[in-house]
Amino acid sequence: MANDAHILNCNIAELQYQIASYEDEVAYKKLFYCVFPSLQNHAFAILHSRQLAEEVVSDVLIEVWKKRATLMEIENLKLYLFVSVRNGALKKLQQEKKTNKNASIQDLQIELISDYLQPDETIQLSETSRQINEAVQQLPPQCKLIYKLAKEDRLKYRDIASLLQISVKTIDNQLAIALKKLAEKLSLPRKQKK
Amino acid sequence: MLKNDRIWQLLARKLSNEATQAELDELSALLKNDEATASIAHTIEEHWNTNPDIDIEFLDATYLLHLKRMQEQGLIMGTPHQPDLFLEVPDNTGKVHTKKIKKLLFATALPLVAIIILLSWFFLHTPLSKTNQVSGNLVKAVELPNEIVTKNASKTKIVLPDGSVVWLNADTKLWYYKSFGNTLREVYLNGEAFFDVTKNPAKPFVIHTKLLDIKVLGTQFNVRSYPNDKTIETSLVRGLVQVTLHSRPDEKYFLKPNEKLVVLNTNTIDSLNVQKQVPAISKNLDDNIVAIKNLTPLQSNDSIKIETAWTKNRLCFTDENFEEVAHQLERWYDVQIVFKNNKYKDIRLNGSFVNETLTQALDALKFSTNFHYDIKDKTVTIY
Structure with a gap:
C-alpha cells in the first residue's frame, strides 16, 4: 500500500490528465503523495529547513490546482514541479536571509533519506547497503545530487540537466563517476566486524 | 577491472533508462568475461532498484496541512456541504508531526469524491506518453470500461472524449468503452447526471439506463435513474431527445424542451401507490410511463x-x-434515514437547500410538519 505513493509507482502524466480533464481531487491527492517527498527533499537541500521546504512545495502544488484548467499545456509536469520548487526555494532563501547571494549547487546539502521515507526497520540493513550508503554520502555535492535525482526521483538525464542548468554530458559523466566510486567501495576487502 | 570507466557509464545509462539496445548489449559483453565486476554491477543495480517505504502517516498529516493552506486561499477540496472539515487541524503547525495527532487527522480525512477512471486509451492518445518509456508498457490489451463513480455527498464534472460535459450527482456511476465515438457515442448510467452533449448529427449520443435508452444529437438534459427511486426521470432543457423503453422497443417518445418523462422503476413497484404518488396520464403499468410533465421552476x-x-x-x-425526499437527503448528506413511524413517509414536502447542514435542513423541514428526528453517527431516525 505504502509503495503506491512512491514516485516510482505513479504515472504523473496520467494524474495530470485526470486533474486537467476531470478536476479529479483524488488524482490531485495521489499526485501530492507521489511527488511531495522528492520535492520537499529538493527544497530542503536549498533551504536547510523542513518547515520552509514544506511551505515551498505546498505553494507549488497549490498553483497546480489553481491552473488545473490549463495543466495539459505543461509538457513535462515532473520537471516543471522540480524547477518550480527550485525557484521557489531560492526565492525563499533570499527573503529569509535578505541577501542577494545566489545559492550554488556546491552549497547544497543533499540528503538521500527524507522525513517521508522510512527504511524498513524490521530488516537489518545489509552490510552491502550500508557500504553503498556510506559511499554515496562521501560523493562530492554535485555528484551526490545527480545520483539522488536519477535514483530516488527517477528523473531523466535531460530533466536533471535542465533542472541543474548543466549539460547532459555532465550528467552522463557524473553518474558514471558516482557508480565507479560505489564499485570501488564494494570491491574493497570487507572490514572485520567489531 | 575497475579502470574500465565505460562499464560504469553504460551501467548508469542502463539504470536511468537512458541506454540504447546497442549500449545494453555492449555492457553485457563487457561484463561477460569479468565475473568480479559483473557481481559488483549487479549489487549496485539491486541497490538502485530498492527504495525505502513511504511514511504514509507523515504524508497524511502533511496533506491535511496542505488542504488547510488551500482553504485559507479559498480553494476548497471535497464537497461544499462540509465546510467545517478541517477545523480539527491544529493551528500550531509545528506540533502536527507527532504520530498520535496524525492518526487523529487521518480519521477525519475528507469524504473525497471517489473517482475511478480507467483511462487505458489515454496512453494511446496523449503525446506525453511518447516521452515516457514506462507508460508504454501499461497499455492493457483487455477492454475495460472507463468508469466514473461518485460517492454519497459528492458530485463531479467530467468531459467526455467528444467534448460533451457530464455532471454526475451523488452515488452515481457512468461508464463507456473505447468504442465510444466510433459510430455511436454510447455511455451507461446508474444514478443521476446532467448532460451537455456536443452537437454531432453523424454520431448520435446514446445513454443506456436500466429501463430505458435515450438518444440525442446535441442537447442539454438531465437523467435520474437511481435503483432505489420509484421513478426514472428524463428532463430536457434544450434540443430534442428520443427515449425508448426496454419493455417497448418499438415505441419512441420525444421530449421537447422544458418537458420531462417520468417512468416507473419496476424494481420498486411493490411499494408503490401509483395514484397517490404522481398524477398518472397512463395507468397501464405495462408500459411504465407515468407522465410527460413540464419542468418545475424553483420560483415563478x-x-x-x-x-x-x-x-x-x-x-x-x-x-x-418524505420517503422520496429521504433518498435525496441520504445521497446529498451521505447518511441513512430510517422512519420509525410510517405515517411520515407520505408527508408532502417542499424544500430548497444550498449550503445548509443536515441539521439545518431537517429543522427547516420540521417547521412545516411535526416530526422529530435524532442523528446518531450517520443514521437519522425520523419519529
Whole structure:
C-alpha cells in the first residue's frame, strides 16, 4: 500500500490528465503523495529547513490546482514541479536571509533519506547497503545530487540537466563517476566486524 | 577491472533508462568475461532498484496541512456541504508531526469524491506518453470500461472524449468503452447526471439506463435513474431527445424542451401507490410511463428548474413525499434515514437547500410538519 505513493509507482502524466480533464481531487491527492517527498527533499537541500521546504512545495502544488484548467499545456509536469520548487526555494532563501547571494549547487546539502521515507526497520540493513550508503554520502555535492535525482526521483538525464542548468554530458559523466566510486567501495576487502 | 570507466557509464545509462539496445548489449559483453565486476554491477543495480517505504502517516498529516493552506486561499477540496472539515487541524503547525495527532487527522480525512477512471486509451492518445518509456508498457490489451463513480455527498464534472460535459450527482456511476465515438457515442448510467452533449448529427449520443435508452444529437438534459427511486426521470432543457423503453422497443417518445418523462422503476413497484404518488396520464403499468410533465421552476419566473438545480449545488424538491425526499437527503448528506413511524413517509414536502447542514435542513423541514428526528453517527431516525 505504502509503495503506491512512491514516485516510482505513479504515472504523473496520467494524474495530470485526470486533474486537467476531470478536476479529479483524488488524482490531485495521489499526485501530492507521489511527488511531495522528492520535492520537499529538493527544497530542503536549498533551504536547510523542513518547515520552509514544506511551505515551498505546498505553494507549488497549490498553483497546480489553481491552473488545473490549463495543466495539459505543461509538457513535462515532473520537471516543471522540480524547477518550480527550485525557484521557489531560492526565492525563499533570499527573503529569509535578505541577501542577494545566489545559492550554488556546491552549497547544497543533499540528503538521500527524507522525513517521508522510512527504511524498513524490521530488516537489518545489509552490510552491502550500508557500504553503498556510506559511499554515496562521501560523493562530492554535485555528484551526490545527480545520483539522488536519477535514483530516488527517477528523473531523466535531460530533466536533471535542465533542472541543474548543466549539460547532459555532465550528467552522463557524473553518474558514471558516482557508480565507479560505489564499485570501488564494494570491491574493497570487507572490514572485520567489531 | 575497475579502470574500465565505460562499464560504469553504460551501467548508469542502463539504470536511468537512458541506454540504447546497442549500449545494453555492449555492457553485457563487457561484463561477460569479468565475473568480479559483473557481481559488483549487479549489487549496485539491486541497490538502485530498492527504495525505502513511504511514511504514509507523515504524508497524511502533511496533506491535511496542505488542504488547510488551500482553504485559507479559498480553494476548497471535497464537497461544499462540509465546510467545517478541517477545523480539527491544529493551528500550531509545528506540533502536527507527532504520530498520535496524525492518526487523529487521518480519521477525519475528507469524504473525497471517489473517482475511478480507467483511462487505458489515454496512453494511446496523449503525446506525453511518447516521452515516457514506462507508460508504454501499461497499455492493457483487455477492454475495460472507463468508469466514473461518485460517492454519497459528492458530485463531479467530467468531459467526455467528444467534448460533451457530464455532471454526475451523488452515488452515481457512468461508464463507456473505447468504442465510444466510433459510430455511436454510447455511455451507461446508474444514478443521476446532467448532460451537455456536443452537437454531432453523424454520431448520435446514446445513454443506456436500466429501463430505458435515450438518444440525442446535441442537447442539454438531465437523467435520474437511481435503483432505489420509484421513478426514472428524463428532463430536457434544450434540443430534442428520443427515449425508448426496454419493455417497448418499438415505441419512441420525444421530449421537447422544458418537458420531462417520468417512468416507473419496476424494481420498486411493490411499494408503490401509483395514484397517490404522481398524477398518472397512463395507468397501464405495462408500459411504465407515468407522465410527460413540464419542468418545475424553483420560483415563478425562475430559470432554475427543480430537476436540474443540483448542478447549481442546490438540493430542491416540491411536493414530493418524505420517503422520496429521504433518498435525496441520504445521497446529498451521505447518511441513512430510517422512519420509525410510517405515517411520515407520505408527508408532502417542499424544500430548497444550498449550503445548509443536515441539521439545518431537517429543522427547516420540521417547521412545516411535526416530526422529530435524532442523528446518531450517520443514521437519522425520523419519529
